[in-house]
Amino acid sequence: MALSCGIIGLPLSGKTTIFNLLTGMQAPTSDFFTGKTSTNAGRALIPDERVDYLSAMFKPKKTTYAQVDMVDVPGLVRGSSQGEGSGNEFLATIRNADLLTHVARAFENDEILHAEDSIDILRDIATIDMELLFADLQIIENRLSRINAAAKKKTEHPLELPTLAKCQEFLLTEKPLKLLQLSAEERESVKHIPFLTDKPLLIIINVDEKQQAAADYPGRQDVEQYCAEQGYKWLTVCAKTEVEIAQLQPEDRPLFLEELGVSEPGVSRIAKAIYDQLGLISFLTAGEDEVRAWTIRRDLPAKAAAGKIHSDIERGFIRAETVAFADLQSCGSMAAARDKGCFRLEGKEYPVKDGDIINFRFNV
Ligand SMILES: Nc1nc2c(ncn2[C@@H]2O[C@H](COP(=O)(O)OP(=O)(O)O)[C@@H](O)[C@H]2O)c(=O)[nH]1
Ligand SMILES: [Mg+2]
Incomplete structure (x- = not known):
C-alpha cells in the first residue's frame, strides 16, 4: 500500500497549488473563499535520479x-x-494518513484574501494546531461516551481508559500528542485511535519569489523555533512559481529554478522531507522488465524487504545480491561493478540501505 499524506491548512494558503505541484494534476485553485467541501485525491511520484539512471x-x-x-x-x-x-468532518478522510502536511501562507499578494486578514505565519500554524488538537479531544470524548454508554464497559485494552484520560489531560495543556511520553503498553492500548496530533507533521511555508530569494519571510525565526519545539519539520516552497516551472520543458527548468534560488525542485525537497520524517528509504530493483523503487523503513532486514515485492520471495529468501547505487554509478555498468567486486551477497538480517540495488535470490 502506498504511503498517504493529508494536506491541511487555512483556506487560500496554497494547499491545492501544492497538491497540483506534487501530483501534476490540475485541480482548480481559487482566489476567493469557496466554502468548498470536496477533497482532491491524487498520487505523487517521488522523483528519484537513481531510478532515472x-x-x-x-x-x-x-x-x-x-x-x-x-x-x-x-x-x-x-x-x-x-x-x-x-x-472539520472531512478530517476523517485524513485520519489514516501516514503524515500531515500543513501549508502556511507567507506570500504577499493583495489580490488574494487571507483567511485571517493579515500574514502571520506563527498565528496560522498555531490556529491549525488548535483545530487538530480539538479534533483529537473530540475523538477522545466520543470514545469515552461510547465506552461509558455500554452496559458493560468494554475497552480494547485494560489500559485504554487511563491512557485516554492521560491523552486528554495532555491535550488540554495545548500540546500535540506526539510530545506525550507513553509506555509501549499505553501506546498499544490506544493504537486503534488515529490521533491527528500524533502524526508526523511537515510545515510547508508557501513563500513568494522575493522571500524565496532572500531565504527569509516575516517572523521566520519564531516560526522555526516553534516548529522545532513541537517536533515538526519545515521547509519553504514557492508553490505558484514552481507549478509554472514544472510546466516548462524539462531542459528549461533548471535555469528557472536557479533564478528562483532553489537548488532542487519543490517536489523532490518535499519528498525527501517526508521520507526523512517517516524514517523511510528506497531500495531499487532493476532488470529488462522493470526498474523500480521500493519504499521501506530504514534498516529493514533484507528478508522483510523481499516481502515488499512478493511473499514468495520473502519465504524462499536465500541471499540478497546487492550493489550500492553510488558504486554502480562510479563503475558505469553492472558488468564493471561486478568485475570490481562491488556486488555483495547479503543474508536475511542485512539492514537494507537507501539506494541499494538488490536482486533477491530465492527458492520456492
Ligand atoms: N503569489 C502567490 N500566489 C499563490 C501561491 N500559492 C498559491 N497562490 C494563489 O493563492 C490562491 C489560493 O491558492 P489555492 O491553492 O487554491 O489555496 P487553497 O485554498 O489553500 O487550496 C490561488 O489564487 C493561487 O494561485 C504563491 O506561492 N504565491
Ligand atoms: Mg484548495
Missing part, C-alpha cells in the same frame, strides 16, 4: 517510481471544530 541503463518495459497518495482537504479555519467554515 537505471532506467536509462536497462531500458526496461516499465519504470516505477515510489509513490505517495496525496489528499487535499478543504481549508480549516479557527473554530472548524465548532462548525465554523466547512466544519
